[in-house]
Amino acid sequence: MATEKRTILSKRHIPILAAVIAAVLGTVTLVWWFSVEPVGISLAYRIPLSNEMNIKKSVQALSETVTIAGVFKKFGGTSSPITASWPRFRGADFDNIAKEDIRLKNSWGPKGPPVLWSVDLGEGYAAPAVMNGRVYVLDYNETERADALRCFSLDNGAEIWRRTYKIDVKRNHGMSRTTPAVTAKYALTVGPKCHVLCVDAVSGGFLWGIDLPREQGTKVPLWYTGQCPLIDNNIAVIAAGGKDLLIGVDCASGKVVWRAPNVNKWDMSHASVMPMTLSGKRVYVYPALGGIVGVSAESADRGRIVFSTREWNPSVSAPSAVQTGPDTFLITAGYGAGSAMFRVNGNAVSLIYKKTKEEFGCEQQTPIFYQNHLFTVMPPDGGGHRGELVCMTPDGRTVYASGREDRFGLGPYMIADGKLFLLDDSGVLTMSRAGTVKYERLARAKLLSGRDSWGPLALVSGRMLLRDLKRLICIDLRE
Numbered sequence: 001m002a003t004e005k006r007t008i009l010s011k012r013h014i015p016i017l018a019a020v021i022a023a024v025l026g027t028v029t030l031v032w033w034f035s036v037e038p039v040g041i042s043l044a045y046r047i048p049l050s051n052e053m054n055i056k057k058s059v060q061a062l063s064e065t066v067t068i069a070g071v072f073k074k075f076g077g078t079s080s081p082i083t084a085s086w087p088r089f090r091g092a093d094f095d096n097i098a099k100e101d102i103r104l105k106n107s108w109g110p111k112g113p114p115v116l117w118s119v120d121l122g123e124g125y126a127a128p129a130v131m132n133g134r135v136y137v138l139d140y141n142e143t144e145r146a147d148a149l150r151c152f153s154l155d156n157g158a159e160i161w162r163r164t165y166k167i168d169v170k171r172n173h174g175m176s177r178t179t180p181a182v183t184a185k186y187a188l189t190v191g192p193k194c195h196v197l198c199v200d201a202v203s204g205g206f207l208w209g210i211d212l213p214r215e216q217g218t219k220v221p222l223w224y225t226g227q228c229p230l231i232d233n234n235i236a237v238i239a240a241g242g243k244d245l246l247i248g249v250d251c252a253s254g255k256v257v258w259r260a261p262n263v264n265k266w267d268m269s270h271a272s273v274m275p276m277t278l279s280g281k282r283v284y285v286y287p288a289l290g291g292i293v294g295v296s297a298e299s300a301d302r303g304r305i306v307f308s309t310r311e312w313n314p315s316v317s318a319p320s321a322v323q324t325g326p327d328t329f330l331i332t333a334g335y336g337a338g339s340a341m342f343r344v345n346g347n348a349v350s351l352i353y354k355k356t357k358e359e360f361g362c363e364q365q366t367p368i369f370y371q372n373h374l375f376t377v378m379p380p381d382g383g384g385h386r387g388e389l390v391c392m393t394p395d396g397r398t399v400y401a402s403g404r405e406d407r408f409g410l411g412p413y414m415i416a417d418g419k420l421f422l423l424d425d426s427g428v429l430t431m432s433r434a435g436t437v438k439y440e441r442l443a444r445a446k447l448l449s450g451r452d453s454w455g456p457l458a459l460v461s462g463r464m465l466l467r468d469l470k471r472l473i474c475i476d477l478r479e
Contacts, residue, residue: 068197068209070146070165077151077158080133086458086465087131089179089228090320091414094274096368098416098459103479105431105443106419112429112445116463117157118473122148124176124192127412127456128465128472130154131182131201135465137472138189140175147191149180151204154460157474161204167193172223174469179228179456181236186251188236192224194268196238198251208254212268216242219267221289226270226318232297237275239286241268246284246295248302258303266290270318278327278344281306285321287331289313292321294344307349312340319366324374324394328352334363334379341396353396358383360392364410364454373399373436375420377408389413389422391436402439406430412456412466416477427453427468429475447475 090096105113122140129136135152146164153160169175169192181188187201194212199205212218218241230237235257236249245262249255266288273286275297283294283306291310296302314337321329324341332339338361341352355361363379374392378385378401387407391399402408409425419442420434427448433440450468458465462478 064168065214066165066167066193066195066211068165068195068211069206070163072204072206073162073164074204075159075161077153077156077160079160080154082133082154082461082463084461085131085182086129086460087183088129088181088230089127089272089456090366091458094230095322095370096366096414096456097370098414100416100459100461102417102462104417104419104462104477105479107443108431108445110445112443112447113464113475113477115447116474116476118471119152119157119159121467121470121472122175123171123469124174125452125455125467125469126176127179127467128458129180129182129187130458130460130465131187132184134160134201136180136182136187136201138176138178138180138191140169140192142175145169147176147189147195147197149187149189149197149199149204151187154463154474157472163197163199163204163206165191165195165197165209167191167195169193169224174452175224177224177226181229181231183231183234183251186231186234186236188229188231188251190225190227190229190238193220194218194225196229196236196249198236198249198254207251208249210238210249210254212238212240212242216240216244216247218242221268221270222316223270225268226272227268228272230273230275232275237273237284239268239273239288241266241288245288245293245305246273246286246303260293260295260303260305263305264290264308266293270316272320274320274323276321276323276329278323278329279346280326281346283307283344285329287312287317287319287321287333289315289317292331292342292349294349307344307347309342309349309351311351312342318364319362322367322369322374324369328394330367330369330374330394332361332367332376334361334381336381337361339367339376341394355396357381358385359398360390360396365412365456368413368415369394370415370434371436375413375415375434377411377413377422380410389420389432389439391439399436400439402432402441406432406439406441411453414457414459416459421457421459421464423448423453423457423466425453426451429466447473 196210246260367376389402448468
């Protein structure tokens with residue numbers, strides 16, 4: 001009888017036991033799934049976009065302790081005597097236009113312009129900044145599992161010094177992302193997982209660091225940080241997207257000298273802060289996840305929210321804002337967002353017009369405003385003009401597209417000497433006239449052998465720096 005009762009009880013509990021086992025196995029599998037990322041498989045392709053955002057936000061609570069001062073190594077490279085600079089993302093004037101009076105080639109042969117030097121890098125899209133004959137790149141060393149601020153000679157690519165700090169970054173379309181901001185005194189970086197590092201630009205000596213997830217509660221963006229920092233009058237301007245929306249940090253001391261409150265609880269996007277003078281007031285414009293904000297950059301009320309709007313709120317935002325007039329700016333994004341033009345009037349901001357993804361947009365790079373025209377490379381979902389260069393007037397009239405024979409994917413582009421330089425995904429560099437009437441290709445050559453050539457370009461004294469997923473090269477464009 002006792003045996004019969006035990007048998008009956010065991011049969012009743014079988015479904016419960018099976019459910020418990022399934023739950024345990026599911027939990028173990030989920031933990032393994034997020035702790036191990038197989039080579040070549042991106043989290044972005046495993047989970048739908050909306051679900052991935054929620055999962056990453058919950059996982060980020062398990063933030064590791066990071067010693068940002070890290071380890072310093074000195075090498076044998078020396079600075080170039082070249083004094084011209086490309087000091088930050090989009091150059092000195094934040095417009096991605098080189099202003100030096102240097103004549104560049106109007107054409108080149110099938111092999112392209114000469115390659116002066118090259119260096120191997122960790123996987124990613126981190127782009128260089130150049131100051132006083134030195135090239136600065138925030139790399140990622142996969143062997144050491146560390147972010148690495150590396151300083152090279154502009155003359156020959158020889159490494160001068162390197163500062164690394166341990167941080168576990170799994171492959172998710174590469175690891176590195178951002179461009180340093182550099183002055184004669186300071187070099188400032190933001191790492192993939194939102195760690196801010198400031199060092200002496202010459203010696204590489206550690207000055208200070210900020211762990212934004214720990215100190216601000218910042219949520220690491222979907223595909224790691226894309227934000228490139230800026231230094232404004234020796235103040236580091238960082239979009240924290242945490243307790244504070246933006247902060248200003250004294251580069252010499254590391255002290256936070258102003259804070260812009262995050263009253264709407266907006267998150268950090270992949271975009272960067274752009275300084276502009278709009279409606280007569282200097283502001284920092286930032287497209288956060290949640291909306292666009294303009295923060296005062298003037299000494300009298302620095303850090304005050306001047307304007308904000310929720311009329312631009314895509315799920316993913318990588319391009320930065322572009323000023324198009326004394327009181328107007330354009331913003332764009334990928335994944336179906338298209339673009340929008342806004343007008344600022346004092347503390348008010350209003351939408352002028354929106355464009356669909358088939359009319360004008362860009363997924364990763366930021367458009368260029370040149371000779372009162374906007375230039376962009378259309379996103380992959382941009383319809384018949386996907387991947388093409390498109391020129392548009394500020395009032396929204398399309399002037400031309402480059403055509404199906406000239407598509408550039410997600411690669412970067414810039415303007416110099418009246419020419420557009422466009423790098424496609426596969427490492428092919430195209431040079432065209434920066435015309436406002438029609439598209440005219442001047443030259444084309446494959447210069448990089450790797451894939452995902454997405455890192456922004458830099459140009460100093462006729463020397464262009466460009467990269468693919470694993471390699472940085474310096475080419476000579478001078479006549």
